[in-house]
Amino acid sequence: MRYIPHTQEDIEAMLKTIGAASVDELFDGVPENLRHRELLPLPAALPEPELRKELTELAQMNQSVSQRKNFLGGGAYHHYVPSVxxxxxxxxxxxxxxxxxxxxxxxxxxxxxxxxxxxxxxxxxxxxxxxxxxxxxxxxxxxxxxxxxxxxxxxxxxxxxxxxxxxxxxxxxxxxxxxxxxxxxxxxxxxxxxxxxxxxxxxxxxxxxxxxxxxxxxxxxxxxxxxxxxxxxxxxxxxxxxxxxxxxxxxxxxxxxxxxxxxxxxxxxxxxxxxxxxxxxxxxxxxxxxxxxxxxxxxxxxxxxxxxxxxxxxxxxxxxxxxxxxxxxxxxxxxxxxxxYLSLLGPAGLESLAKLNFSRRDLFETEIKKTTPNAVVFSAPKFNETVVKLDQSVAQKVIALGKDGFLPGIDLSSFYPELENHLLVCTTEMNQEVDIKMLASRLVGA
Amino acid sequence: MKSKEGTVYKQSRKGRQGFSINDRAVADKNISDYLPKDLIRTNKARLPELSEFDVVRHYTRLSQQNFAIDTNFYPLGSCTMKYNPRINEETSSYDGFANTHPWQYQHTVQGNLKLMYELGESLKTITGMAGVTLQPAAGAHGEFTGLLCIRAFLENQGNPRKKVIIPDSAHGTNPSSAKLCGYDIVKIPTGPEGIMDVAAVAKVMDEDVAALMVTNPSTLGIFEKNIKEIADLVHDKGGFVYCDGANMNAVMGNVVVADLGVDCLHFNLHKTFTTPHGGGGPGSGPIVVSELLEPFLPKPVIKKTNEGRYVAEFDRPQSIGRVRAFFGNFGMLVRAYTYIRELGPEGIKQVSDMAVLNANYIRARLKDHYSLAFEAPSMHEVVFSDKSLKGTKVKTLDVAKRLLEFGMHAPTIYFPITVSGALMIEPTETENKETLDEFCETMIQIAKEAKESPEKLTEAPQNTFRSRLNEVKAVREPVLREQW
CATH class of the missing domain: 3.40.640.10 (Type I PLP-dependent aspartate aminotransferase-like (Major domain))
Incomplete structure (x- = not known):
C-alpha cells in the first residue's frame, strides 16, 4: 500500500517500544465480541494504472457540457474557468x-x-x-x-x-x-x-x-x-x-x-x-x-x-x-x-462578462421571438435565463434536441404546475451564438 | 522568503486585468443598454486590478506562509491530517465528472450516478448499515441530517421527543446540531476510565430522549467498550444511537459499527477518506443509517435498477426532504471513491491498524514526559493533560507554539474541554517512524525546556511568519475587511 510507509522492521521496533506483541493487541480496548475479524467484502484494491482506467471509464459514461450544447442553469452556471x-x-x-x-x-x-x-x-x-x-x-x-x-x-x-x-x-x-x-x-x-x-x-x-x-x-x-x-x-x-x-x-x-x-x-x-x-x-x-x-x-x-x-x-x-x-x-x-477568479477579473472583467451574458440572452430572446412572438412568457428584465413556453411537452422536446447534442433546459412543470410545457433556458458566455440561434429556431414552431 | 505580502488590493493598479475573454461584441455597450437605470447599482464593486502573473505570484507567496500536510507534520487531533493522494485530484478533474451539470437528465450522467451508488455501497459495507445519503456538505451537516431522520421516524410514530444525550467530551458540533433539530441537550460526564458510564446513561435515559450521540472511539481516543450495553439501554426506551464518525480512521476494517448498536453515523470524507482539507473545506459528510431510518433519508437516494441502470429516486414520501441543493459535494465523492478503490479491503484495515500503531508509539514515547489524560488504551490518537506542566511557568498553548518553531504543526489543544490543558495528538497512518521519532524527541526537549528555560516556550514562536497574534485586539478593534 503506497500510502503507508511502515516496513516490517518499523512495525516490530514500534511494537517493542509500546510493549505489545502484535498490532492486533493494540485493539484490546475493543471487546472481543465487537471485533470484526474477516476482511470486508469491498471491491479488490486497484493499482494506479487500473484505478485511472476505471475512473476514466466511469467519467466517460457521462456526457459533459464540453461535449454538448448546454443550456442548463438553475443555480449552477456554466462560466469559463481560467487556467491559473x-x-x-x-x-x-x-x-x-x-x-x-x-x-x-x-x-x-x-x-x-x-x-x-x-x-x-x-x-x-x-x-x-x-x-x-x-x-x-x-x-x-x-x-x-x-x-x-x-x-x-x-x-x-x-x-x-x-x-x-x-x-x-x-x-x-x-x-x-x-x-x-x-x-x-x-x-x-x-x-x-x-x-x-x-x-x-x-x-x-x-x-x-x-x-x-x-x-x-x-x-x-x-x-x-x-x-x-x-x-x-x-x-x-x-x-x-x-x-x-x-x-x-x-x-x-x-x-x-x-x-x-x-x-x-x-x-x-x-x-x-x-x-x-x-x-x-x-x-x-x-x-x-x-x-x-x-x-x-x-x-x-x-x-x-x-x-x-x-x-x-x-x-x-x-x-x-x-x-x-x-x-x-x-x-x-x-x-x-x-x-x-475575482483578482483576475477585476472591475472591467466583471462588467464585460456581465454584458456578454446579457447579450447572449438578448440574442436568444430576439431569435425565438422571430418565429414565436409570445414564446417568452415573463416580461420583466432578465439575466442569463429565459422561460419559454413550448407547444408540446418539455420531455418530448428534450429527447428530440438531445439527439442533436443539446441539453436544452430545465422542465418547470414539476415545480410549478401552472408552467406546464415551460422550459427554463440558460445562456452564458460559454454558449456559441450559432448554437443559441439553432436552439431558438428549434424550440418552438418548427 | 518575503516576510510580508501586501494584500491583493494593495497590489492593484488601475487598468490592469488578468482575465482573457472575447468581449469585442460588447465593447461599445454599457450595462444600461440591457437594463433600465433604476435596476443598476450606483456604487460599483471595487475589485483588485492585476495581471495574470501578478495574481499567480501573490497567491503563490501566500501559500508559502502556510503549514500544510504536504510540508509539515500536522498531528491535529480529531482532524485526521493524513496524506491526500494526488490521483484523487486527477480523477475528480476528469471532464466527464468536473464538467457535468447537476440538472442533466439521468441517462446522460450514468457515470456520476454509478460512482455515487458504488461509493454509498462501500460506506454501507464498511459500517454494516442499510441506507446511505451523500448529500450533506460536511460532518456537522451530516449530524444535522442524521438527527432529522431520527426525529422524522419518531414524529411518524407520534412523538418526536425532546432531548438528546451528549457526553461532555463531544465535539461542539454535536450539541449545536441537536439544538438545530429542536432538541434540548442532556450532558453526561465522562466516567473515570475516560468513557461513558453505563449508569450515567441509565440515569438520564427516558422516553423523552430521542437519541444518544456518541463519538467512538471517543474524542479522547478511547474505544467506548460499553457501547453495546448503552445502545441496548437507549433502544429499550425507544431511542436511537447516533455515532459521530469523525474517528472512523481508528476502526474501519476492524470494527463494523452496526455491531455496536449504532443506528446512524456520519463520515467526514475529508478525514477518513483523504479528500483535502483545503484550509477549511470543502468537506463532505455522508451518513449511513439502519433499516428503520432508511425511508427518512434526504431525497434523492441513488439506486440501481434491475436492468443495471442508475437512478436518483425522488419518490420517497417519508423523506425529510433536501438538506442541500443537488447531490452534495460531488467532487469530494469522486476523490473518496478513488481512495476506497485504491485501498481495497486489506488497505482499509491496514489504514486503521497503522493509525493505531502510530498513536500508540507516540503515547509510549511521551507518557513519561507528559501526563496521560487517561490510562485506558489509546486508539488512533492520544490525549495528554497539562498536569506535568503544573509548577512550571508554561501552559499547553506555549508547548503548541514552541512546536511551530521546530517546523511541526501543533496538536489540537484545549479539546476535549473535559481535560485540563488538553494536547490531542493524532499522527495518522501515513507518517513514517522517522517523523514520529523527530516529533517525540522535540516534545521531550520541550518538556525539559518547560522546566529549565520556560521563556523559550512563552516567547515562541519567533521564526514563523508571524509571532503570536493579538486576538483581543482583533475583537476590540475589528478590522474584517480591507479599508481605504
Whole structure:
C-alpha cells in the first residue's frame, strides 16, 4: 500500500517500544465480541494504472457540457474557468492545510480569506462578510435563523420564484423548529406579486427572502421589495444565484439586511452540483449573530500586521448548543478559487462578462421571438435565463434536441404546475451564438 | 522568503486585468443598454486590478506562509491530517465528472450516478448499515441530517421527543446540531476510565430522549467498550444511537459499527477518506443509517435498477426532504471513491491498524514526559493533560507554539474541554517512524525546556511568519475587511 510507509522492521521496533506483541493487541480496548475479524467484502484494491482506467471509464459514461450544447442553469452556471485557478489551489500548502487554528503558520489561508471577505463586501455592498457557507441552498436557512435570532419572530416569507431546491432545503431545516414558512407568489411579469406580498407582510414576519435574479432569470425590483420591510421588524434577505449579477445589482443599495449568494460562478466549475460556495454578508450591527468563520486583522507581538480567526465566541466549538450555527468545516478552498477568479477579473472583467451574458440572452430572446412572438412568457428584465413556453411537452422536446447534442433546459412543470410545457433556458458566455440561434429556431414552431 | 505580502488590493493598479475573454461584441455597450437605470447599482464593486502573473505570484507567496500536510507534520487531533493522494485530484478533474451539470437528465450522467451508488455501497459495507445519503456538505451537516431522520421516524410514530444525550467530551458540533433539530441537550460526564458510564446513561435515559450521540472511539481516543450495553439501554426506551464518525480512521476494517448498536453515523470524507482539507473545506459528510431510518433519508437516494441502470429516486414520501441543493459535494465523492478503490479491503484495515500503531508509539514515547489524560488504551490518537506542566511557568498553548518553531504543526489543544490543558495528538497512518521519532524527541526537549528555560516556550514562536497574534485586539478593534 503506497500510502503507508511502515516496513516490517518499523512495525516490530514500534511494537517493542509500546510493549505489545502484535498490532492486533493494540485493539484490546475493543471487546472481543465487537471485533470484526474477516476482511470486508469491498471491491479488490486497484493499482494506479487500473484505478485511472476505471475512473476514466466511469467519467466517460457521462456526457459533459464540453461535449454538448448546454443550456442548463438553475443555480449552477456554466462560466469559463481560467487556467491559473487549478494550479494555484492545488498547491499543497493551500490544498492540504486545515482551518487556520495556529495563525502564526497559517497566514496564507488567513490573508486569502480576509481578501475574500473584502471582495464579498464590495460585491454585495454590505459591511461584513464571513469566510463562506456550504452553498446558497444552505445559506438560505442559515440567514433565516440569523434573522430569527435578531427579531425573535418565526414567520418567514419566501418568494415562490426562489429556486425550488433552495425552498426544499428551507422546508427541511425549519420543519422541526416550529417556524411558519409561507410563500409569496409571482405575478404575470415573473416578479414577486406585490399584492400577495402586501397581504402577507406584517409585524409578525421574521424575514422576507427573495432570490434575484430569480429562478426564471427575472431581475426583481429589490429596492421596492426592500423598502417594504424597512419599517417592520422583518429582515430583508437577498439571495443571488449567479454573482455576476453584482455587476449591476447591490443588495446593500436595495436595503438588504443579509445578502447571500452562490459563488460557484467564480471559477469553481459545475462539478455536478458541488462543491460550491455560499457567500454570506450582513450589516456590522449583526455581526455577532452571523454564522460561520470570520477573519480579522490584528498585530503580532512585534507589531507586524497579521490575521486571525475572530469573533469565535459565536461558534460551536466554544458555545456548543448556544452557537449561531453548527458549521465547522466550510468551503475554504472554494473561497480561495473565487478570490483568485475575482483578482483576475477585476472591475472591467466583471462588467464585460456581465454584458456578454446579457447579450447572449438578448440574442436568444430576439431569435425565438422571430418565429414565436409570445414564446417568452415573463416580461420583466432578465439575466442569463429565459422561460419559454413550448407547444408540446418539455420531455418530448428534450429527447428530440438531445439527439442533436443539446441539453436544452430545465422542465418547470414539476415545480410549478401552472408552467406546464415551460422550459427554463440558460445562456452564458460559454454558449456559441450559432448554437443559441439553432436552439431558438428549434424550440418552438418548427 | 518575503516576510510580508501586501494584500491583493494593495497590489492593484488601475487598468490592469488578468482575465482573457472575447468581449469585442460588447465593447461599445454599457450595462444600461440591457437594463433600465433604476435596476443598476450606483456604487460599483471595487475589485483588485492585476495581471495574470501578478495574481499567480501573490497567491503563490501566500501559500508559502502556510503549514500544510504536504510540508509539515500536522498531528491535529480529531482532524485526521493524513496524506491526500494526488490521483484523487486527477480523477475528480476528469471532464466527464468536473464538467457535468447537476440538472442533466439521468441517462446522460450514468457515470456520476454509478460512482455515487458504488461509493454509498462501500460506506454501507464498511459500517454494516442499510441506507446511505451523500448529500450533506460536511460532518456537522451530516449530524444535522442524521438527527432529522431520527426525529422524522419518531414524529411518524407520534412523538418526536425532546432531548438528546451528549457526553461532555463531544465535539461542539454535536450539541449545536441537536439544538438545530429542536432538541434540548442532556450532558453526561465522562466516567473515570475516560468513557461513558453505563449508569450515567441509565440515569438520564427516558422516553423523552430521542437519541444518544456518541463519538467512538471517543474524542479522547478511547474505544467506548460499553457501547453495546448503552445502545441496548437507549433502544429499550425507544431511542436511537447516533455515532459521530469523525474517528472512523481508528476502526474501519476492524470494527463494523452496526455491531455496536449504532443506528446512524456520519463520515467526514475529508478525514477518513483523504479528500483535502483545503484550509477549511470543502468537506463532505455522508451518513449511513439502519433499516428503520432508511425511508427518512434526504431525497434523492441513488439506486440501481434491475436492468443495471442508475437512478436518483425522488419518490420517497417519508423523506425529510433536501438538506442541500443537488447531490452534495460531488467532487469530494469522486476523490473518496478513488481512495476506497485504491485501498481495497486489506488497505482499509491496514489504514486503521497503522493509525493505531502510530498513536500508540507516540503515547509510549511521551507518557513519561507528559501526563496521560487517561490510562485506558489509546486508539488512533492520544490525549495528554497539562498536569506535568503544573509548577512550571508554561501552559499547553506555549508547548503548541514552541512546536511551530521546530517546523511541526501543533496538536489540537484545549479539546476535549473535559481535560485540563488538553494536547490531542493524532499522527495518522501515513507518517513514517522517522517523523514520529523527530516529533517525540522535540516534545521531550520541550518538556525539559518547560522546566529549565520556560521563556523559550512563552516567547515562541519567533521564526514563523508571524509571532503570536493579538486576538483581543482583533475583537476590540475589528478590522474584517480591507479599508481605504
Amino acid at each position: 485557478i487549478a494550479p494555484l489551489v492545488k498547491r499543497g500548502e493551500f490544498l492540504t492545510a486545515y482551518t487556520p487554528y495556529q495563525p502564526e503558520v497559517s497566514q496564507g489561508t488567513l490573508q486569502a480569506i480576509f481578501e475574500f471577505q473584502t471582495m464579498v463586501c464590495e460585491l454585495t455592498g454590505m459591511e461584513v462578510a464571513n469566510a463562506s457557507n456550504y452553498d446558497l441552498s444552505t445559506a438560505c436557512p442559515e440567514a433565516i435563523m440569523m434573522a430569527a435570532r435578531i427579531n425573535n419572530k418565526k414567520k418567514v416569507l419566501v418568494a415562490r420564484s426562489t429556486n425550488p431546491q433552495y425552498r426544499d432545503v428551507i422546508r427541511t431545516y425549519f420543519h422541526s423548529l416550529d417556524f411558519e414558512i409561507e410563500e409569496v407568489n409571482f405575478g404575470s411579469d415573473g416578479r414577486v406579486d406585490a399584492d400577495d406580498l402586501n397581504q402577507k407582510l406584517d409585524d409578525s414576519v421574521c424575514a422576507l427572502l427573495v432570490q434575484s435574479p430569480n429562478f426564471f432569470g427575472v431581475i426583481e425590483d429589490m429596492k421596492s421589495l426592500g423598502s417594504k420591510t424597512k419599517d417592520l421588524p422583518a429582515l430583508f434577505i437577498s439571495a443571488t444565484p449567479d454573482p455576476l449579477a453584482f455587476s449591476f445589482y447591490s443588495p446593500a443599495e436595495a436595503g438588504a439586511d443579509i445578502a447571500i449568494a452562490e459563488g460557484m460562478s467564480f471559477g469553481l466549475g459545475l462539478n455536478y452540483g458541488g462543491p460550491y460556495l455560499g457567500l454570506f454578508a450582513t450589516k456590522q450591527e449583526y455581526i455577532r449573530q452571523m454564522p460561520g468563520r470570520i477573519v480579522g486583522q490584528t498585530e503580532d507581538t512585534k507589531g507586524r500586521s497579521g490575521y486571525v480567526l475572530t469573533f469565535s465566541t459565536r461558534e460551536q466549538h466554544i458555545r456548543r448548543e448556544k452557537a449561531t450555527s453548527n458549521i465547522c468545516t466550510n468551503q475554504g478552498l472554494c473561497a480561495l478559487m473565487a478570490s483568485i
